[in-house]
Amino acid sequence: MSRFASLGDIESALRRQLPLNAIFTSVNTRLILQTGINLKQIREDQNKSPAAIDKVVDALRRMGLLEDKQ
Amino acid sequence: MSGAWTAHSALEDSAAAAAEVAAGLAGGGEPRAIVFMAGIRHDGAAIARALGERFPTAQVIGCSTDGEFTERARGKGGIAATALSSAKVGAAAATIAHVGGDVEEGIRAAARRLSDALGRDLRELDPQRWVGLALLEGAKGREEKINEALGNVAPLLSFVGGSAGDDIQFKQTWVAANGAFDPDGCALLVMEMKAPFAVLKTCSFEPSERVVTVTAADPSRRLILELDGRPAAERYAELTGLRREDLDFVHCIQAPLGLMIDGKPWLRSVVQANGDALFCACAVLPGTTLSLMRATDMVQDAARAIDAIEREELGAKMGGAILFNCAGRMVEASMKGIEADYHAVLSRVVHVGMHSNGESWLGHMNHTLTGLVFG
Numbered sequence: 451m452s453r454f455a456s457l458g459d460i461e462s463a464l465r466r467q468l469p470l471n472a473i474f475t476s477v478n479t480r481l482i483l484q485t486g487i488n489l490k491q492i493r494e495d496q497n498k499s500p501a502a503i504d505k506v507v508d509a510l511r512r513m514g515l516l517e518d519k520q
Numbered sequence: 521m522s523g524a525w526t527a528h529s530a531l532e533d534s535a536a537a538a539a540e541v542a543a544g545l546a547g548g549g550e551p552r553a554i555v556f557m558a559g560i561r562h563d564g565a566a567i568a569r570a571l572g573e574r575f576p577t578a579q580v581i582g583c584s585t586d587g588e589f590t591e592r593a594r595g596k597g598g599i600a601a602t603a604l605s606s607a608k609v610g611a612a613a614a615t616i617a618h619v620g621g622d623v624e625e626g627i628r629a630a631a632r633r634l635s636d637a638l639g640r641d642l643r644e645l646d647p648q649r650w651v652g653l654a655l656l657e658g659a660k661g662r663e664e665k666i667n668e669a670l671g672n673v674a675p676l677l678s679f680v681g682g683s684a685g686d687d688i689q690f691k692q693t694w695v696a697a698n699g700a701f702d703p704d705g706c707a708l709l710v711m712e713m714k715a716p717f718a719v720l721k722t723c724s725f726e727p728s729e730r731v732v733t734v735t736a737a738d739p740s741r742r743l744i745l746e747l748d749g750r751p752a753a754e755r756y757a758e759l760t761g762l763r764r765e766d767l768d769f770v771h772c773i774q775a776p777l778g779l780m781i782d783g784k785p786w787l788r789s790v791v792q793a794n795g796d797a798l799f800c801a802c803a804v805l806p807g808t809t810l811s812l813m814r815a816t817d818m819v820q821d822a823a824r825a826i827d828a829i830e831r832e833e834l835g836a837k838m839g840g841a842i843l844f845n846c847a848g849r850m851v852e853a854s855m856k857g858i859e860a861d862y863h864a865v866l867s868r869v870v871h872v873g874m875h876s877n878g879e880s881w882l883g884h885m886n887h888t889l890t891g892l893v894f895g
Contacts (some may be wrong), residue, residue, distance in 0.1 A: 471552035471630055473647060473676055475782065476882055480671045483664075486805040490782070512668075513675035514643065 452507045456497045459483065460506055461489040463516055484509050523607030523715065524840030524894070526872050528593035528600045530625035533670045534563040537599045538570035544601075551575050551603035553612050553711055554844055555653065556582035557874035559597035560686040564694045566724040567599060569860035572699050578603065579614040581707040583655035583695040586847040587684030587875035591867040596687070601717045602842060602872035608894060610712035613637035614697045619657055619666055620704030627669035627706070634710050642710065651678050651717055651892060658683030658693045658877035661742060663884035666706050671871040671882070679708070680719050680892045682844030682876030683884075688851075690877065717894040718833035719881055722843065723787055724818035724849070726777055727811035730759055734810065739803035743794060751796035759812050767793035772847050776887055777810040781797065785813060789848060789886035801848075801878060801886040818853060823887060826869065829893060836895045841866075843873030843891035850875040869893070 454460045468474040475490070482488050485505045486497060496502040510516045527544025531537035541556065554571055565583060571580045588600035598749060615637075617630030635641045652674070656666050663683055670679045684693035695707035732755065736746035747755035757764045759767065760775040769792055777800075778785035788810065789801040804810070830837055853859045866873065871891075879890035 468676075476678065477675055477881045479781055480668075480675065482779075483786070484668055484671075486807050488781070495526075512672045514672070515675060 452503050452508060454503055457487065457489060457492045457502060457506060458497055460503065460516070461492065464489065464510070467515060477513070481506060481509055522870065523605045524602060524870050526590040526592070526600065526602045526870060528590050528598060530595050531596040532561065532597055534566045535570070537562065538567045541599050541601050541753070542571060542574040545603045547641055548603055549605045551578040552606050552609040553604045553708070553709060554578045554580045554601060555872060556580070556599055556601035557585045557588040557872060558582060558599040559588070560584040560693065561597060562599065565699065568696035568701065569699045571601070579612045579698060581614045581653065581655055581709045582699045583684035583707060584686055584693045585874035586688050586877065587842070587850055589863060589873045590872050592828040592871065594863055600872050602840065603653055604840070606714070607827050608713065608715050608840065610714050611638055612709065612711045614707065614709040616695060616697045616700050616702045616705040616707050618705050619701055620664055623662055623665040624672070626671045626674055627666065630708055631673040633710060638710065642677060645674070645677055647676045647678060650710060650712050651680065653709040653892060654679040654681035654880055655695045655714070656681060656683045656880055657695065657704055657706060659686055659690045663878055663880060667880055667883045678719055678881060680890065681880045682874065682890065683878035683880070685847060685875060685877045688847050693877070712782045713894060715839060715894045716834050716836065717892060719827050719883060719890070720829055720893045721888055721890045722818045722821055723785060723888045724816050725776060725778065725785060725787060725813035725887070726816050727780060727785060728814040730812040732759060732812070734773060734804055734806055734808045737804050742800045742803050744798040744800060744804050752798040753793040753796050756790065756798055764793070773852060774815060776813050778813045779808060780811055785811070786883070786885050787813065787887040798865055802884045818849065819858055819865055822862060823865045825889070826865070834893065834895045838869040838893050839895050841869050841871035841891050841893040843871050843889060844876045844879045844887050845873055846879060846887045847875045847877060848887045849889065
């Protein structure tokens with residue numbers, strides 16, 4: 451189970467890890483293409499969805515990002 | 521020489537063509553990297569070997585194409601190549617990832633070889649100084665997995681490239697690197713750039729006001745099953761105004777769907793109807809909202825894209841480019857009779873390019889001009 455309560459929390463944590471906007475944007479694009487979820491435009495119906503959160507956390511885990519939060 | 525130069529051969533004999541290209545690349549100094557693109561009938565291993573022997577300081581990668589070009593020549597069945605000197609490239613390493621089995625493992629093993637050659641993990645490379653080129657196996661629908669695996673080994677690093685071609689037959693392509701050859705591989709070249717660089721990604725479509733939601737899809741087979749809760753072929757025909765019986769490559773190529781990210785389209789080309797479904801040239805996820813795209817002027821768009829990237833990202837005129845132009849755009853340009861004008865725009869820049877079975881950057885996409893450009 452993810453420690454993140456929302457996609458917004460993931461976005462904040464990822465921005466802290468990747469402060470350069472261009473790098474955050476490229477990782478976010480990877481996420482959109484792999485999961486359909488856009489952390490820059492979080493849909494209200496997805497923000498607290500456990501399935502959406504797990505999907506994003508899993509994709510980021512495979513990339514080796516946010517690992518200290520797992 | 522500006523640090524990037526090109527050569528072309530129209531010869532069909534691989535040894536003779538490689539010799540002509542090697543002669544064309546000679547005299548520009550000792551290249552750090554060579555990228556070649558060749559007709560599907562060429563012996564890629566022989567070309568890679570010949571270029572490697574002639575230029576032992578260079579990392580060499582190449583692949584088969586749907587057509588190849590430089591700023592001075594274009595054709596199909598020959599070889600086009602570019603060489604980059606130490607003015608453009610510092611450290612570099614190349615290898616092939618075998619993707620015929622477990623794609624993820626093939627990419628991981630290749631990443632380890634690249635890391636060993638460079639003396640540091642790919643994950644530690646500064647993405648503002650380092651870049652990757654990827655020439656992907658292009659006939660078996662694995663590009664999404666390959667791109668995802670590249671993102672997993674080096675999520676911050678850009679790998680730019682395209683799907684190897686085979687005269688648009690989608691049967692068998694090949695890639696080569698440093699004398700090695702693989703008909704089921706992905707050739708990778710990682711470079712430390714000494715010049716400013718950027719990724720060019722443009723297309724000649726803009727979103728129309730018409731949008732659809734993918735309500736059912738099979739991404740692994742690149743099928744859209746439903747749009748807006750209705751059979752995908754039926755809804756797409758209604759959306760485009762095409763007759764149901766005309767949902768084939770020639771008609772659908774002019775009406776791609778676009779996934780809009782940060783205001784930019786990532787095109788998903790519809791290839792044809794497959795029963796009630798739509799067969800696409802890349803995977804589409806269920807739940808995705810797509811725009812029906814409207815064609816714009818390919819020649820003007822390419823010119824604007826080059827101007828914009830010079831002005832906004834490089835801050836200078838381009839010193840060179842390695843370009844991947846979708847074969848669908850080649851067909852479209854041919855149908856519209858604008859090939860000469862299109863290549864004239866590209867030829868403002870020293871470049872090597874290929875018509876590809878798809879383009880890659882962060883993911884797999886269709887119907888774009890994508891490439892690595894540098895100052």
